[in-house]
Amino acid sequence: MAHRTLAAAVAAAAILSVAATAAPAVGSSNRWAHAAAGTVFLPNPVQQLGDESLIDAKDADYAALAPAYRRVTLSHLDGSGTLTGQYVAVKSSTGAAARTVDGAFPAWHRDADQFEQVMGYYWVTSAQEYLQHLGFGSALRPVNERQIALRVDQYGGDNSFFRGDKANITVGKGGVDDAEDGEVVVHEYGHSVQDGQVPGFGTTLESGAIGEAFGDYLAVVVTSWRAGAPTKTPEACVADWDSTSYTRTVPHCLRRLDGTKTYPADVVGEVHADGEIWSRALWDIRRALGDTKASTLIVEAQFAFAPDTTFRAAALDTVAAAQRLYGSSAAKAVTAAFHARGIL
Ligand SMILES: [Ca+2]
Ligand SMILES: [Ca+2]
Numbered sequence: 001m002a003h004r005t006l007a008a009a010v011a012a013a014a015i016l017s018v019a020a021t022a023a024p025a026v027g028s029s030n031r032w033a034h035a036a037a038g039t040v041f042l043p044n045p046v047q048q049l050g051d052e053s054l055i056d057a058k059d060a061d062y063a064a065l066a067p068a069y070r071r072v073t074l075s076h077l078d079g080s081g082t083l084t085g086q087y088v089a090v091k092s093s094t095g096a097a098a099r100t101v102d103g104a105f106p107a108w109h110r111d112a113d114q115f116e117q118v119m120g121y122y123w124v125t126s127a128q129e130y131l132q133h134l135g136f137g138s139a140l141r142p143v144n145e146r147q148i149a150l151r152v153d154q155y156g157g158d159n160s161f162f163r164g165d166k167a168n169i170t171v172g173k174g175g176v177d178d179a180e181d182g183e184v185v186v187h188e189y190g191h192s193v194q195d196g197q198v199p200g201f202g203t204t205l206e207s208g209a210i211g212e213a214f215g216d217y218l219a220v221v222v223t224s225w226r227a228g229a230p231t232k233t234p235e236a237c238v239a240d241w242d243s244t245s246y247t248r249t250v251p252h253c254l255r256r257l258d259g260t261k262t263y264p265a266d267v268v269g270e271v272h273a274d275g276e277i278w279s280r281a282l283w284d285i286r287r288a289l290g291d292t293k294a295s296t297l298i299v300e301a302q303f304a305f306a307p308d309t310t311f312r313a314a315a316l317d318t319v320a321a322a323q324r325l326y327g328s329s330a331a332k333a334v335t336a337a338f339h340a341r342g343i344l
């Protein structure tokens with residue numbers, strides 16, 4: 001199994017390098033036409049194995065986790081042998097920088113710092129590839145097609161965050177190392193995406209809540225797209241693995257997309273909690289229209305958001321994007337999703 005995946009990766013790399021040699025120069029894009037195999041969770045062991053009893057065990061690599069490691073292809077690399085690529089450059093302050101050996105990244109497991117570096121690279125790049133598969137950067141305008149920095153930091157708190165410099169991501173190592181959960185990485189990239197669309201987005205409680213909600217939504221849709229559905233844990237559950245460190249109830253979820261909160265009754269004045277009002281609307285839009293249409297109109301709508309937008313204004317922008325892209329029946333479904341939350 002691992003061999004076949006590796007062989008496929010090597011074949012893909014060979015095709016890419018042939019294309020890079022044979023094709024005429026197309027600006028600077030050839031610089032990123034490199035690929036290498038790497039080992040990841042797809043997206044996290046709790047979701048992959050359907051096992052809610054897995055625990056951090058102080059970053060140990062124990063037998064029950066073994067089936068969750070997957071050999072995948074890391075794409076859009078610069079060919080330097082480091083985790084430097086078109087959409088993300090990984091920096092680590094906790095261990096030596098990952099480097100390829102004979103053209104592939106060694107099969108590091110979770111007890112090696114380099115595992116989180118590979119995870120950060122793979123999941124940011126996967127999220128950008130998801131946006132491109134929707135048509136952003138081809139039929140639609142590009143979304144966040146810049147190289148961001150992803151830092152793996154050793155601070156104690158269990159809270160990855162999106163820095164004041166906006167584009168970039170820092171993942172921490174509290175509890176389960178944050179970058180061991182692909183959904184945490186993609187959530188953080190969601191903030192970068194919104195900042196790429198609307199510089200400085202998220203200056204108020206409601207716009208901040210929309211930011212948290214979109215990160216949660218993106219985490220689920222990107223990981224389902226890449227790893228496949230149905231999932232072995234509820235698809236609406238975000239960060240099944242990272243959350244084993246700080247939740248008691250099963251299934252372990254940092255948050256869910258399918259909650260029942262409504263506006264304004266359930267507003268508590270905290271962006272993550274209030275975000276669950278917005279993310280449920282996004283979840284309902286996806287259930288009504290399917291992944292591709294829902295994600296396309298949700299992301300397209302965000303270009304129109306003000307940095308300090310309100311739930312109501314952003315919902316109206318989202319209805320308008322649905323109408324523009326897919327017509328009246330889609331706009332009606334989007335309106336219904338926001339109406340059910342008390343937003344419209
Ligand atoms: Ca680790
Ligand atoms: Ca953590």
Ligand SMILES: [Ca+2]
Binds near residue numbers: 236
């Ligand atoms: Ca999940």
Ligand SMILES: [Zn+2]
Binds near residue numbers: 187188191215
């Ligand atoms: Zn966040």
